[in-house]
Amino acid sequence: MSASLIQHFRKLTTVNDSDVNAILSYFKSIQVRKKESLLENADVCRSNYFVVKGCLRMFFVNEKGVEQTTQFAIENWWLADYMSFQTQSSSEFCIQAVEKSDLMMIDFHDQERLMSEFPTMERYFRIISQKANAASQRRIKFMYDYSKEDQYRHFNNSFPEFTQRIPQYLLASYLNFTPEYLSEIRKKTFLKLV
Amino acid sequence: MSASLIQHFRKLTTVNDSDVNAILSYFKSIQVRKKESLLENADVCRSNYFVVKGCLRMFFVNEKGVEQTTQFAIENWWLADYMSFQTQSSSEFCIQAVEKSDLMMIDFHDQERLMSEFPTMERYFRIISQKANAASQRRIKFMYDYSKEDQYRHFNNSFPEFTQRIPQYLLASYLNFTPEYLSEIRKKTFLKLV
DNA sequence: CGGTCTCTTGACGGAGTTCAAAGCTAGTGG
DNA sequence: CCACTAGCTTTGAACTCCGTCAAGAGACCG
Numbered sequence: 530m531s532a533s534l535i536q537h538f539r540k541l542t543t544v545n546d547s548d549v550n551a552i553l554s555y556f557k558s559i560q561v562r563k564k565e566s567l568l569e570n571a572d573v574c575r576s577n578y579f580v581v582k583g584c585l586r587m588f589f590v591n592e593k594g595v596e597q598t599t600q601f602a603i604e605n606w607w608l609a610d611y612m613s614f615q616t617q618s619s620s621e622f623c624i625q626a627v628e629k630s631d632l633m634m635i636d637f638h639d640q641e642r643l644m645s646e647f648p649t650m651e652r653y654f655r656i657i658s659q660k661a662n663a664a665s666q667r668r669i670k671f672m673y674d675y676s677k678e679d680q681y682r683h684f685n686n687s688f689p690e691f692t693q694r695i696p697q698y699l700l701a702s703y704l705n706f707t708p709e710y711l712s713e714i715r716k717k718t719f720l721k722l723v
Numbered sequence: 724m725s726a727s728l729i730q731h732f733r734k735l736t737t738v739n740d741s742d743v744n745a746i747l748s749y750f751k752s753i754q755v756r757k758k759e760s761l762l763e764n765a766d767v768c769r770s771n772y773f774v775v776k777g778c779l780r781m782f783f784v785n786e787k788g789v790e791q792t793t794q795f796a797i798e799n800w801w802l803a804d805y806m807s808f809q810t811q812s813s814s815e816f817c818i819q820a821v822e823k824s825d826l827m828m829i830d831f832h833d834q835e836r837l838m839s840e841f842p843t844m845e846r847y848f849r850i851i852s853q854k855a856n857a858a859s860q861r862r863i864k865f866m867y868d869y870s871k872e873d874q875y876r877h878f879n880n881s882f883p884e885f886t887q888r889i890p891q892y893l894l895a896s897y898l899n900f901t902p903e904y905l906s907e908i909r910k911k912t913f914l915k916l917v
Numbered sequence: 918c919g920g921t922c923t924c925t926t927g928a929c930g931g932a933g934t935t936c937a938a939a940g941c942t943a944g945t946g947g
Numbered sequence: 948c949c950a951c952t953a954g955c956t957t958t959g960a961a962c963t964c965c966g967t968c969a970a971g972a973g974a975c976c977g
Contacts, residue, residue: 612858666793667806669859678932892923903966909924
């Protein structure tokens, strides 16, 4: 399970064979079941999670009690509430497994120590972070640019296999509209195909 | 002008006095006038900009020809289209000065060299990047959670002096609604106060 | 002072929500 | 391995937030 993490490090930076074990000792490998929680509302986000296999989601609960999914993480993605993680203050988000998942995790303090001890890890997390930023800028652009219907179409075209993999109501929640409206769009799309 | 950049480095990491000049030599200091462009549509985003004084904005032009502002940067913030910057590929955004501004800038390749030469700069940009990520996650949450009216109220309460500083139509654009609707909200807010 | 941006007003329309109810599907226990 | 139930998806009608369009009132700059 750690193999896929090391592989990811090596895609973005260089890691000496002699350092691999020392680096891996900072991480813990865990398995979670479907719907298992990794971060509950108002807790501190103590760990940063790397998805080896499976899928996580981050969400918050709005004043009406509805869960709003703001982020998914699939294979080779990191996920945490970075505001809470960095300041080790209480989070407004929850993190939950969408499917049975294999994860690698690292605590905030361990990650800090890891980065001081191994400059290449500082570099790795800098690159990860910049990539995440680029993705956020792009995502925000889509939120400005596309109607909800277009956002669905775009997402569907970009990640067709992922759309199949998760329940529709989670996708609706991620795209910030109601399951009812998603249903309407799907019907429209289907009618066009016939 | 470089003083404020160094000060910012030192807020987040440690910089030896003996390294200051070598580090600063990677940066260029420039002044731009109001409405001056730093990145034009379809160009590569070659530089990362640090605002010493003034205000920048990033926007794109939608298919109707309307400018959609997705980000502002004021004193002590960095701004770039990170997708374009990192891959040195053509950008979908434009960057422009909202006010006459003093900036520090660094090219992509220089930033890469700077980070290899000075691990503390690798660390600095890692921290900057993580902070930006935290801010994006929070911003995306607000976009999900609040109605447009509430987004205006929230922004207004969070940055009252900034709301005064920029034209209303730019704020409307940033909050992703029309100047007409902003006007309506302001009227409502005003009537409540009376 | 004249002209070009910027902000306001109001009428109208449409994308997307809400609510309620009925059909489906998949996971669980027997 | 089947049956039952809880949770997911679909439908449709009514409603609302917010965009569009058009036109007028200010405000700022040369």
